[in-house]
Amino acid sequence: MGEILVGTASWTDRTLLRSGWYPPDVTTPEERLRYYAGRFPVVEVDATYYALPAEGTARLWAERTPPGFVFDVKAFSLLTGHPTRPRALPADLRASLGEGEGNLYVQDLDPALVERVWERFVSALLPLREAGRFGAVLFQFPRWFPIGGRAKRYILECGRRCGPLPISVEFRNRTWMTEENRAETLDFLRSYAIPYVCVDMPQGHPCSIPPVVAATADLEIVRFHGRSDKWTSHDIHERFGYLYSPEELEEWAPRLCELGREASTTHVLMNNCYRDHAQTNARQLAGILAAMRDCAVRPAPASG
Numbered sequence: 001m002g003e004i005l006v007g008t009a010s011w012t013d014r015t016l017l018r019s020g021w022y023p024p025d026v027t028t029p030e031e032r033l034r035y036y037a038g039r040f041p042v043v044e045v046d047a048t049y050y051a052l053p054a055e056g057t058a059r060l061w062a063e064r065t066p067p068g069f070v071f072d073v074k075a076f077s078l079l080t081g082h083p084t085r086p087r088a089l090p091a092d093l094r095a096s097l098g099e100g101e102g103n104l105y106v107q108d109l110d111p112a113l114v115e116r117v118w119e120r121f122v123s124a125l126l127p128l129r130e131a132g133r134f135g136a137v138l139f140q141f142p143r144w145f146p147i148g149g150r151a152k153r154y155i156l157e158c159g160r161r162c163g164p165l166p167i168s169v170e171f172r173n174r175t176w177m178t179e180e181n182r183a184e185t186l187d188f189l190r191s192y193a194i195p196y197v198c199v200d201m202p203q204g205h206p207c208s209i210p211p212v213v214a215a216t217a218d219l220e221i222v223r224f225h226g227r228s229d230k231w232t233s234h235d236i237h238e239r240f241g242y243l244y245s246p247e248e249l250e251e252w253a254p255r256l257c258e259l260g261r262e263a264s265t266t267h268v269l270m271n272n273c274y275r276d277h278a279q280t281n282a283r284q285l286a287g288i289l290a291a292m293r294d295c296a297v298r299p300a301p302a303s304g
Contacts, residue, residue: 004260005070005298006286007042008278009223009271015237021276030064037065040282041298042072042135044223044269049074049140051088052117053124062131068301071128072135072168072221072267076121078106078114079158082142093117118161125165135267136168136195136219143207146175152188159194168221170197172207182212189216198259200252201225205232213255215262222256224281226272241274249285256285257295 010016011032026035036043045061047053053073061071078084083103086094096113097104106114128134139158145151159167169189171177176185189196195217199209202225213222226242233239260266268285270278290297 001294001296002260002262002264002266003296003298004256004266004268004289005042006268006282006289007040007044007270008273008282009044009269010046010273010278011036011043012047013273015275016273016279019275021279030060033061033064037069037300039279039300040286041068041300042070042267042269044072044074044138044271046074048121048125049077049080049082052076052090052120055124055127058125059127062127062133065133066301067132068298069133070135070267071133072269073125073128073137075137075139075158075167076117078104078109078117079121080139080141081106081145089117090120093120122162122165129165134165136166136221137162138168138170138197138221140170140197141172143172145171146173147181147185155194156192159192166195166219168195168197168217168219170199170221170223171209174206174208177209177212186214186216193217195219195221198222199225200227202227202229202231213259215259218264220259220263220266222259222266222268224252224268224270224272226277237274240272241277242272243277244270244272244281244284246284246288249281249288253285253288253292253295256289257292260295 022032022035026032077088083105086097086101086104093113093116125134155169175181186196196214198211198213200211201208203210224244226240228239228242230238256266256268270282272278272281286297289295
């Protein structure tokens, strides 16, 4: 039976900091991470999607968390095909771009620059791996990334470039998980031992992916995005500001336990990051799973 780790997709969201979830005397970045890691065994880093991480920051994350704690890390936006602001690049890399102010796309850039971005991204995260704190790099591909040979080759390229860091894949284009393509998608990922990121998210939108639960590697990841009726809003907190009911979490529990039996490790991440919604639901879900006979849920690691 594999082990299930339940956590959230952020510990620094500004609405979380204002929610009262952190005690009044927990005010610094170090104190917040230590407090979080004393309550959950896993977290997802989303800041790395918006800017390249720094090796020194990753080293601090490792030092501030106890053994047994795990970080999943979102891939930098440029590497997933999303539009990227020039200012998201470090100054020395940005200097080679010229004076343009428009969004950057990987296919439009000098391959040498792209190579340096890959190298910076991976090398910055190695301290987490060296400390035994690393889970996987999450590649959340955009809605304009449909199934096809070119896309599959790029996924494999991402896996190769990220080595020795493992990757996981989340889709936002429905063609990957239609009834006619689902088996092909899962077989492809399974043949290369790439974790398929299962999702719970609003349905009925062009980017909606059905809540399919499937193991394609020893590590599996499930992300809960909420079920907001404002999914198309440009306000990120309206999109993700959803608090799951206990009944909705209980519906998922048997499926998560089943996934836990098929994989060595399963990460369950609440991404409904508005105020303390994610932390509240993560605690509730961990409790539901721990009460089930056929689930092995990792508790928060003891503080170091």
